[in-house]
Structure formats: C-alpha cells, structure tokens
Amino acid sequence: MYQIALKMLLANRGKYLGMVLSLAFTSxxxxxxxxxxxxxxxxxxxxxxxxxxxxxxxxxxxxQSVDESKAMPDTRLSLVRSVSGVEWAVPxxxxxxxxxxxxxxxxxxxxxxxxDVSLIGAPGVMRSGSMADLRMSDAVVVDAEGAxxxxxxxxxxxxxxxxxxxxxxVNDRRAVVVGVANATPTFQSQPILYTxxxxxxxxxxxxxxxxxxxxxxxxxxxxxxxxxxRIASETGLNALTADDFRAxxxxxFIKRTAIIMHFxxxxxxxxxxxxxxTGLMFHNFTQxxxxxxxxxxxxxxxDRTLLLMIxxxxxxxxxxxFGIGVGMAMIMGNLPGDPMGMRLSPLILAVGGGAxxxxxxxxxxxxxxxxxxxxPAVVFKQ
Amino acid sequence: xxxxxGAASAGSMADDPAVVCAGLRKCYGxxxxxxxxxRGVDLTVQRGELLxxxxxxxxxxxxxxxxxxxxxxxxxxxxxxxxxxxxxxxxRPRAAFRARSIGFVFQAYNLNPALTAAENVSVPxxxxxxxxxxxxxxxxxxxxxxxxxxxxxxxxxDLSGGQQQRVAIARALVHQPQLIVCDEPTxxxxxxxxxxxxxxxxxxxxxxxRALVIVTHDARIFEFADRIAELDDGRVTRVGTPAALAGPxxxxxxxxxxxxxxxxxxxxxxxxxxxxxxxxEHQAPPGGNGAGTSARMPRCCTD
Numbered sequence: 081m082y083q084i085a086l087k088m089l090l091a092n093r094g095k096y097l098g099m100v101l102s103l104a105f106t107s108x109x110x111x112x113x114x115x116x117x118x119x120x121x122x123x124x125x126x127x128x129x130x131x132x133x134x135x136x137x138x139x140x141x142x143x144q145s146v147d148e149s150k151a152m153p154d155t156r157l158s159l160v161r162s163v164s165g166v167e168w169a170v171p172x173x174x175x176x177x178x179x180x181x182x183x184x185x186x187x188x189x190x191x192x193x194x195x196d197v198s199l200i201g202a203p204g205v206m207r208s209g210s211m212a213d214l215r216m217s218d219a220v221v222v223d224a225e226g227a228x229x230x231x232x233x234x235x236x237x238x239x240x241x242x243x244x245x246x247x248x249x250v251n252d253r254r255a256v257v258v259g260v261a262n263a264t265p266t267f268q269s270q271p272i273l274y275t276x277x278x279x280x281x282x283x284x285x286x287x288x289x290x291x292x293x294x295x296x297x298x299x300x301x302x303x304x305x306x307x308x309x310r311i312a313s314e315t316g317l318n319a320l321t322a323d324d325f326r327a328x329x330x331x332x333f334i335k336r337t338a339i340i341m342h343f344x345x346x347x348x349x350x351x352x353x354x355x356x357x358t359g360l361m362f363h364n365f366t367q368x369x370x371x372x373x374x375x376x377x378x379x380x381x382x383d384r385t386l387l388l389m390i391x392x393x394x395x396x397x398x399x400x401x402f403g404i405g406v407g408m409a410m411i412m413g414n415l416p417g418d419p420m421g422m423r424l425s426p427l428i429l430a431v432g433g434g435a436x437x438x439x440x441x442x443x444x445x446x447x448x449x450x451x452x453x454x455x456p457a458v459v460f461k462q
Numbered sequence: 463x464x465x466x467x468g469a470a471s472a473g474s475m476a477d478d479p480a481v482v483c484a485g486l487r488k489c490y491g492x493x494x495x496x497x498x499x500x501r502g503v504d505l506t507v508q509r510g511e512l513l514x515x516x517x518x519x520x521x522x523x524x525x526x527x528x529x530x531x532x533x534x535x536x537x538x539x540x541x542x543x544x545x546x547x548x549x550x551x552x553x554r555p556r557a558a559f560r561a562r563s564i565g566f567v568f569q570a571y572n573l574n575p576a577l578t579a580a581e582n583v584s585v586p587x588x589x590x591x592x593x594x595x596x597x598x599x600x601x602x603x604x605x606x607x608x609x610x611x612x613x614x615x616x617x618x619x620d621l622s623g624g625q626q627q628r629v630a631i632a633r634a635l636v637h638q639p640q641l642i643v644c645d646e647p648t649x650x651x652x653x654x655x656x657x658x659x660x661x662x663x664x665x666x667x668x669x670x671x672r673a674l675v676i677v678t679h680d681a682r683i684f685e686f687a688d689r690i691a692e693l694d695d696g697r698v699t700r701v702g703t704p705a706a707l708a709g710p711x712x713x714x715x716x717x718x719x720x721x722x723x724x725x726x727x728x729x730x731x732x733x734x735x736x737x738x739x740x741x742x743e744h745q746a747p748p749g750g751n752g753a754g755t756s757a758r759m760p761r762c763c764t765d
Contacts, residue, residue: 084576
C-alpha cells in the first residue's frame with residue numbers, strides 16, 4: 081500500500097516538486113546559516129585553538145576576550161612562573177598594526193608576538209618556509225589566508241600571494257617574510273603576522289607594555305582549574321583554562337554583537353516560510369487525492385493504513401527536500417573564495433533535519449485529518 | 463482467473479441471502495432540516511442474483527446501496543450483509559470485512575491515475591495483505607477475464623470509458639467477493655459500451671453465488687436484471703422482474719401507476735393491493751429461467 085501512496089505522490093509532479101523545493105530551501109537555510117554562524121564563532125576563539133599547547137591563559141583582570149586584552153608589565157611573567165604547579169609560562173602579544181606591502185599598499189593586520197626561545201604561540205603547520213627562521217633578524221611569518229588575499233602583491237601580471245623573501249614595512253620598520261603558515265582566520269578576516277616577542281617591542285616602540293597574555297603549561301597531574309585559581313589568587317591576575325577562556329570569549333562576542341539575532345531571525349523566517357508553503361501544498365495534494373483515498377476507504381483500507389500511507393508520502397518529501405537542501409549548503413560552503421566558510425557539524429544536521437521533519441509531520445497531520453474524517457460514501461457521489 | 467463454474471442450488475441460496483434489509487431508516491441532520499433518505503426499507507438480495515435499484519434522483523438509492531455495502535450505518539433498522547450485521551463490528555473489522563467480501567464498481571470508474579490498469583486491479587488484494595507479486599498475477603488474470611489482458615500496463619487515461627469501466631469491474635472481481643455493488647456503471651458510457659459492460663457483469667458478476675446490486679437510471683439495461691426494486695421517497699414501492707415491471711419503469715423515472723408489480727419484502731407501508739406477480743417472483747432463485755424474466759442470454763463480451 082505504501083508503494084501506491086508513493087506513486088500517488090510522484091504522479092502529482094507539480095505539487096511534489098513544490099513541496100520538495102520548499103523543504104530544500106528551508107533545509108538549506110537551516111543548515112547553512114547555523115554552519116556559517118558556527119564558523120564565525122570559531123574564528124572568535126581561533127587563537128586559543130591554534131595555541132592548543134597552553135593549558136591556562138593568564139591575563140589582566142579587565143580582559144574580556146582573546147581580542148580584547150589589556151597589556152601587562154613583563155614582571156607579571158615571573159610572578160606566574162613562581163606559582164607551584166606551573167611547568168612553564170611564556171609571554172604572548174596580541175595587537176594590531178599597519179603593514180605596507182612591496183607594491184606600496186597599506187593593510188591593517190593582527191600581530192602575534194611569541195616567546196623568543198620556545199616560539200610557543202606560533203602556528204604549528206607551515207605552508208612554506210620555517211618557523212625557526214622567525215629568530216632571524218626582522219623576520220615575520222604570515223598566515224596563509226592573509227598572504228593570498230589581503231596581503232597579495234600587485235604585479236604586472238596581476239595579484240600574487242605574499243611569499244617567503246618578500247619585504248614589508250611594519251610601522252616604518254623593515255620586515256622580511258620567512259614563512260607562510262596555516263592559522264585559523266580571524267572573525268574580521270584580517271591577515272596575521274607572527275614575530276618574536278622582543279621584536280614586537282621594536283615594531284611598537286611607542287608602547288611600554290606589550291605582554292597581552294601569559295601562556296601556562298601545567299605540571300603533569302595538576303588540575304587545571306585549581307591551578308588557574310591558584311595563579312589568580314597569587315598574582316592578582318585573571319587565569320582561565322583554555323576551555324573556560326574559549327567560552328568566555330564566545331559569550332562576550334555574542335553579548336557584544338547582534339549576530340545571533342540576525343542569524344536567528346533568518347533561520348526562524350525560513351522555518352516559518354517552509355512550514356507554511358509545505359503545509360499548504362501537502363494539504364492541497366491530499367485534497368486533490370481525497371477521492372482516491374475515499375475509494376480506498378470504501379474498499380476496506382483501515383485508518384491505520386491510510387495514516388501510514390500519508391506518513392510515507394511525508395517522509396519521502398522530507399527526505400528528498402532535506403537531502404537537496406544539505407547538498408546545496410555543502411556546495412555553497414565549498415565555493416572558491418568563500419570568506420566565512422562553514423562548520424556543518426552533526427548537531428546542526430540533526431537540528432536541521434528535526435526541523436524539516438517537524439514541518440512535514442505537522443503538514444501530514446493536517447492531511448491525515450481530512451482523510452480520517454472522510455466519509456467513504458462520498459465515492460458514490462459524482 | 464477462477465470465477466466459479468456454476469450457481470449453488472436454488473434452495474440453499476434462498477435460505478442464505480446475501481443482503482437482508484429490515485426496516486431501514488436513514489436520516490441526515492436533525493430537526494426541521496433533517497433529510498429522511500430511507501423511510502423503512504425491507505429488501506432481500508439473494509445470492510447469485512442481479513438486483514437493480516431504480517428510482518428518481520433523491521429517492522434514496524445511493525444511501526441504500528451505501529448501507530448495503532457496509533459503508534454507512536442506518537439510523538434505524540438492520541442490514542445483514544453476507545450474514546454479518548455491520549453495525550456490530552468495530553471500524554477495523556468492518557473495513558476488513560468489506561475488503562474481503564465486497565467489490566465496488568463506481569459511476570466515475572474511480573481508477574487511480576497514478577497506477578497502471580493492472581495496479582488498479584490489484585488494489586483490493588493489496589488491501590487484504592496479499593504479496594505484491596501474487597496480487598499483480600491475479601490482477602493480470604482478472605484483466606484477461608474482462609478482455610483487457612493487453613492493457614495491463616496502460617494508464618487509465620489512455621483507456622476509453624468502456625475500457626476503464628471494464629478495468630473497474632476486474633478490480634471489483636479480483637478478490638472474489640460475495641457481493642458486488644455498482645453505482646450507475648453505465649451512465650458515463652454510450653449505449654454500445656453500456657451493453658458490453660452489462661453483458662460482462664451478467665456473465666461474471668453472479669457466478670458462484672455472488673450477488674450483484676446495481677443502482678441505475680438506465681432503462682436500456684433493465685433487461686439484464688433478475689429483479690428490479692423501485693424506490694421512491696426513501697421507500698421500496700415495487701419489486702419484480704423486468705417483465706413484470708415493464709412499462710411503468712421506462713425511462714427509469716420510477717413512475718407510479720400502471721401495473722404495480724410486486725410489493726417489496728415485508729413492506730407495511732402504503733395501501734397498494736398485493737401484486738399477482740409478487741411473492742414468488744422476488745423469492746425466486748436467480749440465474750434460472752424463472753417466470754417473468756425477460757430474455758437474458760449470456761453473451762460474450764467483445765471489444
């Protein structure tokens with residue numbers, strides 16, 4: 081009987097395609113938008129993920145997120161190192177500066193200053209060049225996305241990515257690119273320059289304090305939260321585990337921007353539109369087929385079978401629409417030149433699928449009601 | 463497809479009628495706007511009989527046939543279908559009983575355009591839970607029986623009106639029901655096709671003790687009936703063979719007057735005198751050369 085139900089659905093091509101496309105659109109928005117949102121959120125704490133080796137981040141008590149830090153005196157570093165349970169602690173600078181490219185263009189960039197000796201804080205995967213070369217005079221490493229986009233150099237033959245060996249001007253100081261590395265792009269899609277902590281002071285001569293964070297590794301067996309609390313109480317600074325700092329950064333970002341409202345509104349609207357269109361079309365489809373359902377009822381099909389027939393129709397529409405929508409979302413997410421990217425997690429797929437299924441089940445319920453209330457004697461009327 | 467080889471004995475079929483309606487009343491609505499579609503109908507349909515219900519529009523034919531098919535409950539009275547009182551059955555067993563025991567032929571064919579002819583014919587078997595392959599095999603055999611074996615894969619839209627009605631007849635027969643209910647099976651067809659359809663129904667519809675009840679306005683097909691029951695204003699006014707009721711029934715307007723013919727079964731209404739061709743006529747077993755039956759020669763259905 082389910083085969084009959086599906087044939088009835090597929091025979092009404094116009095309505096079937098209408099329902100599928102409506103659900104495909106809804107699925108696209110309900111998966112693509114949260115995926116883009118997740119990608120954006122990931123960028124807000126990308127630096128924390130890139131420096132995964134650090135167990136604890138120590139910062140000025142007024143610092144709210146990884147992007148909004150307040151520089152500390154260098155002496156704080158020794159204080160942190162003196163706390164028991166600390167394996168090692170290194171400084172990290174995070175700031176902004178202007179860079180002049182070889183072609184004369186000026187670009188605003190982020191600057192990360194890593195520990196001179198250990199280079200902890202630098203990205204782990206190099207595309208070209210060597211991170212060890214960062215110890216050379218005037219050396220900087222740039223992130224791959226920045227090198228290929230905002231820092232691309234204009235030549236006679238068009239734009240080419242910034243490469244190892246290229247010279248830059250950083251706050252009127254000379255810098256040489258010694259490497260290009262993979263790093264999590266920033267929320268603002270700003271290029272990132274990596275250099276040593278001591279060279280930051282050269283680039284930013286006007287700033288007295290340049291230490292934004294202290295990165296801490298806990299001794300084996302130490303409880304990270306307990307150690308962070310101990311550091312905070314002994315130094316007077318704020319100390320958070322990497323997970324807690326990530327959550328705090330995220331919370332601060334969501335609170336300070338309207339981004340969740342914008343994304344939420346788009347997702348809600350697509351849900352409502354999808355629900356209305358699919359519901360109406362499914363209702364009309366069942367209305368068109370009501371006589372045939374009446375014939376089946378007259379011939380002895382029970383209500384349970386009719387219900388399952390309609391559900392099978394609804395599930396086919398939902399499955400097809402969702403599949404097309406997610407496919408379109410994945411294509412959009414892999415388009416070349418896409419600045420934001422997407423993070424399509426199983427959770428987003430599950431929630432999106434659940435929303436599409438709920439739309440379909442409600443539509444089916446409205447249709448089922450028509451059929452269950454149908455008097456089979458209606459088939460004897462012309 | 464095995465449609466049976468012959469009728470059961472007259473005596474046994476008379477003792478075990480297919481449908482027994484006693485004091486049927488059906489009222490739609492309440493109060494001043496209530497519509498009394500049936501006003502006390504007493505009627506028996508014997509096994510192996512072709513009974514036609516005739517009468518003017520609005521006389522209650524469709525309501526009566528709906529009650530006989532078990533898809534409508536009477537307001538009062540009782541209708542036993544193949545020995546079963548449908549009002550005592552819960553919805554699911556009632557649906558199962560209909561699926562097993564009753565076949566339907568509709569005025570508008572009601573073939574599903576999404577299915578092929580064979581798939582349409584297989585529907586009653588699939589409702590009963592038959593495996594798909596078996597249902598399709600039997601459906602194709604039923605189509606062969608009605609002369610449409612080569613149209614199994616055709617869509618209903620590709621068939622003529624007469625062919626569609628023959629597919630509908632095959633659908634009504636495929637699960638070997640004991641009662642077939644037809645609502646105006648020839649009204650959408652021209653005379654030639656209507657005759658072919660009736661010849662087919664006559665040939666295959668009443669074998670093996672199967673009862674056939676046909677609602678019709680079409681006087682041209684009265685000759686195919688074993689008995690005709692005339693309804694007017696929710697009551698059965700006359701029952702008899704086509705010959706006995708000939709003349710007044712012309713045009714199927716259900717005219718009163720002329721030879722009143724037989725009274726309906728157990729009719730206590732009205733004051734018409736008992737007819738001289740009454741009691742034996744409508745108790746006569748079907749299919750034989752009963753007195754008063756019009757010329758009714760089995761004919762082969764031809765394309």
